[in-house]
Structures are given as structure tokens and as C-alpha cells.
Amino acid sequence: MHMTKAMYEVTKPILRRIPLLRKVRSLFDERRNRAVERNILADQGRVRERIARQRSANEKTKIYFVFTQSQLWGLQAFYDLLWESEDFDPYVVVMPNTEDSSTPHRVSLAKNLAEFGRLGVRIISGATDDGTIASCTTIITDGSIVFVDQPHPGLPGDWSYEQLSKRSLICYVPYGFKVANAHDGHFNQLLHNIAWRVFCETDWHKAQFAKYGKRDAANIVVSGYPKFDEYRRSDKTAGLDPKVVGALEAGKKIVIWAPHWSVQDDYLGYSTFDRYYRDFQRLAASRPELMWIFRPHQRLRYHLEEIGFLPAIEIEKYYEWWCHQDNTACSTESNYINMFRASSAMITDSGSFLAEYLPSAKPVLVLRSKGSVGYNELGEAIIASYHHADTAEGIERFVSDVVLNGNDALIAQRNGLSRLIFNQEIESSSRILISELRSSLSSSEVRCSRWL
Missing domain, CATH: 3.40.50 (Rossmann fold)
Structure with a gap:
């Protein structure tokens, strides 16, 4: 028929x-x-x-x-x-x-x-x-x-x-x-x-x-x-939150937390936001010597509301918390490459950011979800040059050992990979x-x- x-x-x-x-x-x-x-x-x-x-x-x-x-x-x-x-x-x-x-x-x-x-x-x-x-x-x-x-x-x-x-x-x-x-x-x-x-x-x-x-x-x-063209621009502070600029001028180290949207998602399943969202608040509050930038995936806010993870008013309060602490900022703008350049490290469970952050040469902590769809061959090569954790304690160790004390043994591996996806000379x-x-x-x- x-x-x-x-x-x-x-x-x-x-x-x-x-x-x-x-x-x-x-x-x-x-x-x-x-x-x-x-x-x-x-x-x-x-x-x-x-x-x-x-x-x-x-x-x-x-x-x-x-x-x-x-x-x-x-x-x-x-x-x-x-x-x-x-x-x-x-x-x-x-x-x-x-x-x-x-x-x-x-x-x-x-x-x-x-x-x-x-x-x-x-x-x-x-x-x-x-x-x-x-x-x-x-x-x-x-x-x-x-x-x-x-x-x-x-x-x-x-x-x-x-x-x-x-x-x-x-x-x-x-x-x-x-x-x-x-x-x-x-x-x-x-x-x-x-x-x-x-x-x-x-x-x-x-x-x-x-x-x-x-x-x-x-x-x-x-x-x-095309987004990599922003790495070529000479003005490295354009578009940055004034609090981030102030942290740079004060010599503070800056950590980006970039959670993916796919909480309780059966297909991609990258997000670990539901596991760690309170831990990151506690960590930011306990580390005032660091500047923290909350950079959520653009879908995260309304996805949390759609799946009923939190009431809309609680989601709003959570985002506002990151905007209003002395050592935190919330980033939602379209041009975030200067934020990458200004930062000292990134913690994420996202996809594209894993590649987009690579030319910065800074360390990344990957939070992998057991239910995720995983990465393609290039993605796996990239995350092999990053640090990994699957507990709140592992996140704290990364902050202490890598961000604050500079124990980063993977920088040469990252730099080699970076040239494969972004060559500033061409x-x-x-x-x-x-x-x-x-x-x-x-x-x-x-x-x-x-x-x-």
C-alpha cells in the first residue's frame, strides 16, 4: 500500500x-x-x-x-x-x-x-x-x-x-x-x-x-x-564582563564552568549538571581567590524547565546567583572566544567547546557522563589531551593541582592537536x-x- x-x-x-x-x-x-x-x-x-x-x-x-x-x-x-x-x-x-x-x-x-x-x-x-x-x-x-x-x-x-x-x-x-x-x-x-x-x-x-x-x-x-578567527584579534578583552576584566587586572586565575544542556536526555546524555550544580556553587564560594564564570549551554535554562528538573523560579535564582557573587560571572553572549583567552582553565561536559577551547592552550577538566553518546574519533583524540574527573572530589583536585599549582603534564599533547584544527599562519x-x-x-x- x-x-x-x-x-x-x-x-x-x-x-x-x-x-x-x-x-x-x-x-x-x-x-x-x-x-x-x-x-x-x-x-x-x-x-x-x-x-x-x-x-x-x-x-x-x-x-x-x-x-x-x-x-x-x-x-x-x-x-x-x-x-x-x-x-x-x-x-x-x-x-x-x-x-x-x-x-x-x-x-x-x-x-x-x-x-x-x-x-x-x-x-x-x-x-x-x-x-x-x-x-x-x-x-x-x-x-x-x-x-x-x-x-x-x-x-x-x-x-x-x-x-x-x-x-x-x-x-x-x-x-x-x-x-x-x-x-x-x-x-x-x-x-x-x-x-x-x-x-x-x-x-x-x-x-x-x-x-x-x-x-x-x-x-x-x-x-x-569561523569562530577561530576571533583568536586572531588583537583586542583580548573586548566584550568581557567588567568583573572578569577586574580579575585579570588583579592577577586572579579564572575558571570557566560550561555545563551541557542534555540533563536526563536519552540521546546525547552529556550533561552532568544535575550531579554537580550545587557542588560548583560550594566550590566557587570556598575559593574566593579564583574568578568563576558560569557559561551554560544556551539550551540548558529552558531544558531544565521543560523536564521539570527545577521550578522556573528556582532556575532563575540559580542563574542569578552566578551573576551576583563577588567572584563569579554569568556568560551568555555569542562571542566567547575572548573569555577563553582570558581564562586559566575550563571545566565542562559539553561537545563543541572541547575543540573551541583547544587553541587557548589552557587545561580542561572533562566531566564524562556514563549515559552519553560519546565522541567521534577527533573528539576522542581531543579529550585524551584533557584531564578527567567523575566525582566532586576529582573536580576539587583539578582546581587545586592543575589550576592553582600548575601541574599540567598534557600541555604538549594539546598544542600538537591544536595545530591540526587551527593554524594561525594560514x-x-x-x-x-x-x-x-x-x-x-x-x-x-x-x-x-x-x-x-
Whole structure:
């Protein structure tokens, strides 16, 4: 019997729970995605022709960055280059945080608009004041380029990749450095297979797209990781909390605690926040000679509320505690690389931060959860250069032995790995991105897919 889309939607809750039928859903998704990809690849050729005509008439190519979470913005250096260029016209389309079910869209939209406003980028609001998301056709112009940062942004169907591709070339720059043991999720989603360009972190990541994706990595470009461009900036204190700047000037050591969001999560399961959240408060209070920065994953606050871990008012009080002690600060801003540079060490159970902190050359304490999905090959190599603990006492030993007394035997191993993912002597990621856009838009290319 042929399964229609309507039938599929009705049976979706059942399919999620029954392993045998889950395979049926997977086959249906595969068939549907093939049709979507064929349509999008056909549209790409037509959009490229429009852009070519515009550029031959000396018109600037409009570029739209579509973001639902301002904390994930990591393209400031690239945006700045586009803004200064004579052939590109960049905009940031700011959306509500569609992932946060505990916060009204109008509130998350206002927060995102405020953060992007602080960054000084040119903004287009993607929603009305009450949080209603606008139609794609009222914002995205024909013959443009759209950058997205995650495979599943949670936007309405009007903003689907199939609809966007009718007007724009879609580019994907991952918001995080991929170290999780999630090869299909990181290298074989619909977006990975239909994007005009996927800009990835390293040659290793490109090899994973070739291995797990559907297009033999034909649309993959190794650009490096754009957030690493912030390590190149000369001003190391820009954007830092005044309390952190004061701690630096006083010669205090600074410790970042960066907990992941995945408390009681059956898939990723990285987070140890539920085990240690009170221990870290006690540790910060007992070590006033240190400056502590609480840097939670952007999803943590509303995830705790959604799973009922704590009442909303208690979550708010917990976050406020970290903001208001004499030797603590709370960090939620999008540009945190200067925080890494200012710090003395980081304690985390997160994913991407494990790689993003590596160029700082500072020590890391990894808190591993027994229920976590684990790390990919590159991730395992990175965490092998870090310290580990699975008890509160182990955390205290790291603070005493490594942070305060400097007993860090892993620094040489970290420095060797760091050069594999970030080489400051080569061209910046942002310059590679803009060069690739120019060369690709001026070439007559055919990039085929095994699906076709």
C-alpha cells in the first residue's frame, strides 16, 4: 500500500515507538528527501543564473544569515568582510527562538534582536512584534544567498529548504565544532545533502561527509572554523564582563564552568549538571581567590524547565546567583572566544567547546557522563589531551593541582592537536569563505549527487 503524506503524519507517533515501523518511517523519509533534493538541485542552477546576471550588471549579491538563537552567532569576522566588500550586501534575519517552548516568541525575538543590535550588524526582523514569523517571500529576494547554522531550525514550512532554494543558494556553516559520536546527525541530514555549499571545519570532517553523506562531499568546502578567527584579534578583552576584566587586572586565575544542556536526555546524555550544580556553587564560594564564570549551554535554562528538573523560579535564582557573587560571572553572549583567552582553565561536559577551547592552550577538566553518546574519533583524540574527573572530589583536585599549582603534564599533547584544527599562519576562515563564494559564483560548475 502506498503511504501518503497524511497517513505518515497520523502514524508518526506510533513509528517513533515501534522499532520495526521506525524503519518504514526511515524509508519514507529517504524517498521524500530524494524528491526534495532533485527539486533543490534543479533550482540551484536557475538561482545561480540569476546571480550571474546581477553580478554582470554590477549589482551586489544579497546575503542573508537566518538565525533563531543569537548565542550561536559565530560569523562576525565573515560578516565584517562582506560588509566591507564591493560585491556583497549582508543582512542578519533575526527570528524568535523556536526551540524554546517555555518562552513566548515575542520575548525570545526581543532578546535576539537586542543581542544582534549590540553586535552592530544590519538586522531584518523575521517576525512581527508579537513573534509571528513573516513569510520568506517578504524578506528573501530572488537571486540571493542564505546562510543557516543548523540542520533543523524549527521554522515554518514557508522557510523550508525546498522553498528557500527557489530564491536562494543555501549555505551551511555549523554553529558548533563537530566532535559528538553522531555521524548521521552531523554528516547525513537533508541540509547536508542539498546545501549549495557546506563549509566544514577540517579535512577530517570533509572525509566524514564523503563517507556518510549522499553526495560524495561534492558540495563540501574545508574553510576552517569561523569562530577561530576571533583568536586572531588583537583586542583580548573586548566584550568581557567588567568583573572578569577586574580579575585579570588583579592577577586572579579564572575558571570557566560550561555545563551541557542534555540533563536526563536519552540521546546525547552529556550533561552532568544535575550531579554537580550545587557542588560548583560550594566550590566557587570556598575559593574566593579564583574568578568563576558560569557559561551554560544556551539550551540548558529552558531544558531544565521543560523536564521539570527545577521550578522556573528556582532556575532563575540559580542563574542569578552566578551573576551576583563577588567572584563569579554569568556568560551568555555569542562571542566567547575572548573569555577563553582570558581564562586559566575550563571545566565542562559539553561537545563543541572541547575543540573551541583547544587553541587557548589552557587545561580542561572533562566531566564524562556514563549515559552519553560519546565522541567521534577527533573528539576522542581531543579529550585524551584533557584531564578527567567523575566525582566532586576529582573536580576539587583539578582546581587545586592543575589550576592553582600548575601541574599540567598534557600541555604538549594539546598544542600538537591544536595545530591540526587551527593554524594561525594560514588564511583566516572568513577570507576562505568569501573567496569561495566569489570563485564559485564566477565558475560554471556541475556538482552531481549519487541520489540522482
